[in-house]
Amino acid sequence: MSILVVGSIAFDTVETPFGNVEDVLGGSATYFSTSASYFADVNLIAAVGEDFPDEHVAFLKEKGIRIEGLQRLPGKTFRWKGYYDYDLNQAHTLETHLNVFEEFKPSIPEDFKDSEVVFLANIDPDLQLSVLEQVKKPRLVACDTMNFWIENKPDSLKRLLSRIDLFVINEGEAREFAGEYNLVTAARKILDWGPDKLIIKRGEYGALMFGGNSVFSAPAYPLEDIFDPTGAGDSFAGGLMGYLANTEGGDAYRQAIILGSVMASFNVEDFSLNRLKGLTLKDIHKRYGEFKSLTHFEDLQ
Amino acid sequence: MSILVVGSIAFDTVETPFGNVEDVLGGSATYFSTSASYFADVNLIAAVGEDFPDEHVAFLKEKGIRIEGLQRLPGKTFRWKGYYDYDLNQAHTLETHLNVFEEFKPSIPEDFKDSEVVFLANIDPDLQLSVLEQVKKPRLVACDTMNFWIENKPDSLKRLLSRIDLFVINEGEAREFAGEYNLVTAARKILDWGPDKLIIKRGEYGALMFGGNSVFSAPAYPLEDIFDPTGAGDSFAGGLMGYLANTEGGDAYRQAIILGSVMASFNVEDFSLNRLKGLTLKDIHKRYGEFKSLTHFEDLQ
Numbered sequence: 001m002s003i004l005v006v007g008s009i010a011f012d013t014v015e016t017p018f019g020n021v022e023d024v025l026g027g028s029a030t031y032f033s034t035s036a037s038y039f040a041d042v043n044l045i046a047a048v049g050e051d052f053p054d055e056h057v058a059f060l061k062e063k064g065i066r067i068e069g070l071q072r073l074p075g076k077t078f079r080w081k082g083y084y085d086y087d088l089n090q091a092h093t094l095e096t097h098l099n100v101f102e103e104f105k106p107s108i109p110e111d112f113k114d115s116e117v118v119f120l121a122n123i124d125p126d127l128q129l130s131v132l133e134q135v136k137k138p139r140l141v142a143c144d145t146m147n148f149w150i151e152n153k154p155d156s157l158k159r160l161l162s163r164i165d166l167f168v169i170n171e172g173e174a175r176e177f178a179g180e181y182n183l184v185t186a187a188r189k190i191l192d193w194g195p196d197k198l199i200i201k202r203g204e205y206g207a208l209m210f211g212g213n214s215v216f217s218a219p220a221y222p223l224e225d226i227f228d229p230t231g232a233g234d235s236f237a238g239g240l241m242g243y244l245a246n247t248e249g250g251d252a253y254r255q256a257i258i259l260g261s262v263m264a265s266f267n268v269e270d271f272s273l274n275r276l277k278g279l280t281l282k283d284i285h286k287r288y289g290e291f292k293s294l295t296h297f298e299d300l301q
Numbered sequence: 302m303s304i305l306v307v308g309s310i311a312f313d314t315v316e317t318p319f320g321n322v323e324d325v326l327g328g329s330a331t332y333f334s335t336s337a338s339y340f341a342d343v344n345l346i347a348a349v350g351e352d353f354p355d356e357h358v359a360f361l362k363e364k365g366i367r368i369e370g371l372q373r374l375p376g377k378t379f380r381w382k383g384y385y386d387y388d389l390n391q392a393h394t395l396e397t398h399l400n401v402f403e404e405f406k407p408s409i410p411e412d413f414k415d416s417e418v419v420f421l422a423n424i425d426p427d428l429q430l431s432v433l434e435q436v437k438k439p440r441l442v443a444c445d446t447m448n449f450w451i452e453n454k455p456d457s458l459k460r461l462l463s464r465i466d467l468f469v470i471n472e473g474e475a476r477e478f479a480g481e482y483n484l485v486t487a488a489r490k491i492l493d494w495g496p497d498k499l500i501i502k503r504g505e506y507g508a509l510m511f512g513g514n515s516v517f518s519a520p521a522y523p524l525e526d527i528f529d530p531t532g533a534g535d536s537f538a539g540g541l542m543g544y545l546a547n548t549e550g551g552d553a554y555r556q557a558i559i560l561g562s563v564m565a566s567f568n569v570e571d572f573s574l575n576r577l578k579g580l581t582l583k584d585i586h587k588r589y590g591e592f593k594s595l596t597h598f599e600d601l602q
Contacts, residue, residue: 183505214594217520219507222484226483247602293515295598299593300586
């Protein structure tokens with residue numbers, strides 16, 4: 001099945017304790033699509049400027065990502081500049097230039113309107129809603145967001161939440177949105193706003209899924225070389241949704257979260273999409289097995 | 302098999318967002334012993350003052366804890382006063398009165414010198430070492446510590462580490478001791494100082510075990526009502542060592558960590574030992590099963 005994703009394509013300038021890069025390919029839709037492309041067909045909706053080089057378009061195509069929904073607008077591509085200290089869970093933004101993203105009105109090619117699975121990456125919740133309204137009969141809809149929208153458009157976000165199945169959010173954002181420090185209480189409150197399931201991303205502490213009276217705790221892969229966490233959340237969502245696009249049933253969510261964690265763990269091993277782009281299914285399955293070893297314990301005797 | 306534990310017995314005055322208590326029974330040895338008493342015989346080494354009431358001694362006895370090594374010294378019992386904000390991972394100390402603890406010279410009753418398993422709870426590493434030297438032929442030795450000793454007696458601590466099997470420490474302390482932010486790197490460095498295994502406690506994020514070329518990630522139990530985290534680390538260690546005292550073999554460590562996490566999760570549900578003291582093995586096994594459900598996922602199809 002195919003996944004429709006709407007989100008950003010960006011040029012990132014990033015500094016971490018381990019190095020720095022300038023104007024490299026990034027953006028939520030890019031990370032999501034590349035990660036998901038290993039598991040499902042991806043229909044991409046995004047905007048770039050006149051400065052977006054053909055090689056990046058070629059890269060997306062090469063990954064099998066359908067780019068009919070990629071708008072090239074007058075002006076420059078969205079740019080983000082930031083850094084991370086040793087606490088790699090926390091991105092520090094230095095500059096954000098929305099550029100063409102400011103004028104972005106997502107319009108869904110006719111062909112994409114039958115997408116069964118939809119991922120609304122972190123953009124203005126009103127835009128997320130406008131995209132969702134253009135898709136005919138999605139089986140599974142998920143979205144992400146960020147503190148900026150929680151603070152500035154909480155009502156739009158809640159309107160969106162009432163129409164989605166799966167909400168993927170950071171730990172700090174979950175606490176802020178619900179106004180509750182305790183995560184279990186926060187999760188209950190957010191689930192009351194609509195989604196069936198809530199996945200809380202906790203960076204190097206893994207992820208928690210709430211919903212349907214059960215909780216699932218997924219670890220993060222303990223890495224010695226975390227190069228650059230940029231895009232980890234969207235790589236996670238890509239693996240997650242990619243797996244869910246092809247698998248149904250209750251436990252699929254748990255496998256999907258582990259697969260998302262696998263993709264995120266690869267992504268942080270290098271800058272930009274350098275690590276993500278060259279993976280094989282064998283690499284992915286091997287690390288999935290390592291997640292199994294990482295968490296396995298026997299019943300009590 | 303029996304466990305020898307040396308540590309503190311205290312009167313705690315604690316405030317959390319959910320209430321407060323004054324001069325209640327606490328201390329690392331108390332939490333450890335009570336928790337371990339569900340799984341093994343416990344030989345307690347600690348000191349109290351003249352103000353320590355008989356009812357607390359009776360409580361320890363009732364739990365089957367052997368108190369021949371409990372010294373009653375002139376003066377007052379150790380007192381700790383602190384509070385927790387909503388971030389319950391972080392204790393804030395307001396007052397520490399060492400009292401009789403200042404003069405404490407642990408001496409091991411003849412009967413206890415055959416203990417097969419030893420847990421050196423967080424006290425001066427020189428005292429930990431002096432206790433260890435009095436035990437004849439322990440099969441398994443573990444210790445805890447805190448930032449105060451890491452900062453003030455790093456050499457004593459390293460001397461101790463060269464003689465122990467299992468080191469149990471907080472995440473922040475592991476980073477500080479190793480001088481490394483990355484936990485995998487920090488763990489490798491600490492293991493080089495002697496212990497076979499290292500368990501890093503991460504509060505509401507669970508625990509990680511390093512050693513023997515494998516890593517185990519244990520979740521914390523997602524609780525809506527965390528009343529008071531005081532003693533969680535020592536309750537964890539009690540369940541951990543209690544299980545290890547009776548079980549050998551590689552995977553026993555993983556089960557032991559989960560059992561430790563079970564005991565810690567009960568402990569934080571109420572002040573002092575209120576929750577821990579009234580448990581049944583059925584309660585404990587039920588929650589162990591819940592940890593299994595919390596972390597279970599299937600292989601990929």
